[in-house]
Amino acid sequence: xxxxxxxxxxxxxxxxxxxxxxxxxxxxxxxxxxxxxxxxxxxxxxxxxxxxxxxxxxxxxxxxxxxxxxxxxxxxxxxxxxxxxxxxxxxxxxxxxxxxxxxxxxxxxxxxxxxxxxxxxxx
Amino acid sequence: xxxxxxxxxxxxxxxxxxxxxxxxxxxxxxxxxxxxxxxxxxxxxxxxxxxxxxxxxxxxxxxxxxxxxxxxxxxxxxxxxxxxxxxxxxxxxxxxxxxxxxxxxxxxxxxxxxxxxxxxxxx
Numbered sequence: 343x344x345x346x347x348x349x350x351x352x353x354x355x356x357x358x359x360x361x362x363x364x365x366x367x368x369x370x371x372x373x374x375x376x377x378x379x380x381x382x383x384x385x386x387x388x389x390x391x392x393x394x395x396x397x398x399x400x401x402x403x404x405x406x407x408x409x410x411x412x413x414x415x416x417x418x419x420x421x422x423x424x425x426x427x428x429x430x431x432x433x434x435x436x437x438x439x440x441x442x443x444x445x446x447x448x449x450x451x452x453x454x455x456x457x458x459x460x461x462x463x464x465x
Numbered sequence: 466x467x468x469x470x471x472x473x474x475x476x477x478x479x480x481x482x483x484x485x486x487x488x489x490x491x492x493x494x495x496x497x498x499x500x501x502x503x504x505x506x507x508x509x510x511x512x513x514x515x516x517x518x519x520x521x522x523x524x525x526x527x528x529x530x531x532x533x534x535x536x537x538x539x540x541x542x543x544x545x546x547x548x549x550x551x552x553x554x555x556x557x558x559x560x561x562x563x564x565x566x567x568x569x570x571x572x573x574x575x576x577x578x579x580x581x582x583x584x585x586x587x588x
Binding site: 383384385388396400403404406407408415419422423424425426427430431433434438440444445447448451452454455458461462465 | 506548
């Protein structure tokens with residue numbers, strides 16, 4: 343395989359890109375940042391092993407998830423994507439609190455409407 | 466340092482635990498699973514470098530977040546903790562949809578109560 347058709351991983355690792363390259367389908371040459379992140383965080387042999395251990399049909403989704411985690415950790419070297427999990431949990435907590443309040447308000451308005459209806463009937 | 470006081474990382478790596486071990490404060494000997502996970506996913510040198518690159522006061526939180534990510538990926542080798550992010554996003558979407566419905570119901574009940582009040586006044 344010629345130098346120009348090496349995948350982003352083989353370019354990064356300065357090696358020949360074999361025809362059965364484990365990285366090539368998930369790390370195209372036109373997105374070098376994607377491999378640079380996973381290489382920095384996991385190292386190429388770990389990523390290669392993680393992909394190799396999975397059935398072929400699951401590797402694309404695994405590569406995407408590994409890239410998300412690696413990019414999060416490059417951007418936030420302390421919390422990585424755990425920060426996003428914390429923020430989302432906080433957001434759910436807020437939404438659920440608002441929902442509890444809204445349901446309480448519905449109950450009050452419902453019973454108030456009921457009282458008014460009885461009052462109208464009594465008149 | 467004696468063999469019995471080696472941290473979980475140095476035990477796992479079958480090496481002497483130096484007095485300034487980068488792992489020792491975050492990987493105590495009594496929790497070998499914690500280091501086994503991060504070693505499997507990141508490898509010890511990547512984890513050592515990630516901790517080393519941070520100020521000391523941030524390393525404990527970084528080690529916890531790295532362990533969460535590694536444990537998620539050991540349990541779910543395709544999606545890792547990205548699955549949790551997707552589930553939480555779905556949960557927020559559901560809570561927010563319910564909130565929109567609840568607020569619409571409040572608006573309807575409020576205007577209905579208003580109409581009944583006017584009706585009572587007219588009588």
